[in-house]
Amino acid sequence: xxxxxxxxxxxxxxxxxxxxxxxxxxxxxxxxxxxxxxxxxxxxxxxxxxxxxxxxxxxxxxxxxxxxxxxxxxxxxxxxxxxxxxxxxxxxxxxxxx
Numbered sequence: 001x002x003x004x005x006x007x008x009x010x011x012x013x014x015x016x017x018x019x020x021x022x023x024x025x026x027x028x029x030x031x032x033x034x035x036x037x038x039x040x041x042x043x044x045x046x047x048x049x050x051x052x053x054x055x056x057x058x059x060x061x062x063x064x065x066x067x068x069x070x071x072x073x074x075x076x077x078x079x080x081x082x083x084x085x086x087x088x089x090x091x092x093x094x095x096x097x098x
Contacts, residue, residue: 009072009079013042013086019071030059031067038083046083050076 010016020027020035027035034057038045045053054061068079 007072009074010082012082013039016071016082027067030057031063033057034059034064034067042083043087045080046087048080 010019017039020039024032034053037053037057044056048056050064051061054064064076068076071079073079
């Protein structure tokens with residue numbers, strides 16, 4: 001999301017989806033693949049590193065690093081944390097913990 005013209009990293013999956021939808025034409029096909037995978041299988045992102053996610057999408061790990069920066073994150077670790085938080089929240093809800 002933009003704040004004074006600076007891209008601020010989405011705080012959750014919903015914000016990330018809105019950002020991706022608004023900018024989808026800007027992304028090359030291999031990176032669209034990575035984003036689609038991340039939304040279909042959030043646990044894959046939550047428990048992967050950049051190299052294994054890149055291998056899943058048949059792209060270079062450096063492409064993953066560039067992509068997360070385009071999305072406003074400082075690193076893959078910050079991007080992955082959004083997915084970890086999402087998976088944890090889903091798990092808690094499914095177990096009646098919140």
